Amino acid sequence: MKILRHLLSGLALAALACSPAFAQGITATTVTVGQSAALSGPASELGIEMRQGLLAYFATVNAGGGIHGRQIELVSLDDGYEPERAAANTRELIERRNVFALIGYVGTPTSQAAVPIFTDAKVPFIGPFTGAELLREPFNRYVFNVRASYFQETERIVDHLVAAGTTRIAVFHQNDAYGRAGLAGVERAMAKRGLPIAAIATVERNSTDVAGAARALAAAKPAAVIQISAYASCAALVKAMKNDDAPVQFFNVSFVGSRPLAAALGEDGHGVMVSQVVPYPFSGVEPVVREYRSAMTAAGHEALSFTSMEGFLAAKVFVEGLRRAGPNLSRKALIDALESIRRHDFGGFVVNFTDSDHNGSDFVELTIVGRGGRFMR
Structure with missing residues (x-):
């Protein structure tokens, strides 16, 4: 009987590993998301900071037990801010790395190169670091813009x-x-x-x-x-x-x-x-900014920035979608869950999605560089 139980258990695990959920970057204990960004080259600071913000929030969530028992894992690939590399990375992430969703892409030309790939594969594309209209019009159900245009x-x-x-x-x-x-x-x-x-x-x-x-x-x-x-x-x-x-x-x-x-x-x-297009990250007035600063400190990042703040918010919106989707996670469940985020205040940053509008925020303010390179509102 003991041998039979082990055999049945092994067969059950094998069946689960071959299930659609596993093929979509989901296991009983993890959910894997992918990012293509400039991590080298003249625009590398943008990709590095965006990634830092994503990871800072994911680390906070994972330290608290994850979402519905799943830890969030991020796979980041370097595209050097070049469209051809971004397209190749997108295929790699979807077809070989089997990621559940894409998040925090950096740039318009790189995101544009990824659009037909993730759309054809029906993979959610969340919080890209670009305000381009090509990700807004025509409406694409797989694109969720967290920022203003x-x-x-x-x-x-x-x-x-x-x-x-x-x-x-x-x-x-x-x-x-x-x-x-x-x-x-x-x-x-x-x-x-x-x-x-x-x-x-x-x-x-x-x-x-x-x-x-x-x-x-x-x-x-x-x-x-x-x-x-x-x-x-x-x-x-x-x-x-x-x-x-x-x-x-x-x-x-x-x-x-x-x-x-x-x-x-x-x-x-x-x-x-x-x-x-994100709250001022240096003051700590808004609750979400205090949360961001705490997460960045815990992750060992002394330098704060608007870009890592944007990555942090993209991660936060994604995780709220995971939470609402429930334990029986699928890409469709995530999309439906994100579309249920209506005028939700994330602590000083309001996001609103519907089933026909995935442009989450219209927040814009002007800042000026002061003495010593410090930004002022």
């Missing part, structure tokens, strides 16, 4: 400038899907006010060759430049134009990477502005 960020920036009497506004953008998404947002905001864009200049992805862009923009004599690129090229442009003594205000959208931007600018950063 680039349209909302650029509207806020243009509104701020025009209200202050600044109407001669130029755009510097990365020459890819991300840059074009931000440019479209500025064009929309300017057209709404009947204003032309003073000048447009570009930079290639993962490049800091901005000399031509700086000359073109300086010749147009704008009062403000809205930058839609990553921190290295944006810092290079600010330095180049300040060296020409051009009296220009510089504005950036959140994807720039606020902390590395300030570090790259040094003393040239004073007065540069960045729109943010």
Whole structure:
């Protein structure tokens, strides 16, 4: 009888291991999620910080026993902020690593490359670090945006400038899907006010060759430049134009990477502005910020940032979906559970999903770089 019990137990485990749940990155004790992000190269700080935020929250959850008895495991692959590598990583994560869901991808072109892959595989794609419309329109049931859009960020920036009497506004953008998404947002905001864009200049992805862009923009004599690129090229442009003594205000959208931007600018950063889509991570006023700071400290991370705060929030929303989905977890159950998050306050950050709208937040505020690279509201 003892031998028979062992045999039956072995057969049961074998059957469970071959079940659809296991194929979807779920076991009785774990749930595995995947991330493709820039962990090396000129945009690596963005991927590293996003990953830190994800892991900080997952570690807190796991220390408390996980969700319905399952520990959350994260598999992160480096794409260097290149679309082709992101596509290959997405296939690897879904087809070979058998992840349950994807979370915290970094960038518009990389996310765009992943869309047809995860959509075809029906894998949830949660909290990407991008505000591009291509992840919002047309509606995709597998995409859950935790943050506000680039349209909302650029509207806020243009509104701020025009209200202050600044109407001669130029755009510097990365020459890819991300840059074009931000440019479209500025064009929309300017057209709404009947204003032309003073000048447009570009930079290639993962490049800091901005000399031509700086000359073109300086010749147009704008009062403000809205930058839609990553921190290295944006810092290079600010330095180049300040060296020409051009009296220009510089504005950036959140994807720039606020902390590395300030570090790259040094003393040239004073007065540069960045729109943010998550609560201010340095004050500890909101409950979710205090929770974030505690988790980062426990994980051994002294440097706080808006980007790791965004990763932390993406993880928090995902875990709330797991909690609502219950112990009988499936991808469909997770999607249904996330769609049940209606005007939910995560401690100072409200998220709202429905079965026809997966754009969770419209939170946008402006920050400015002060002396010593510190951000102020």
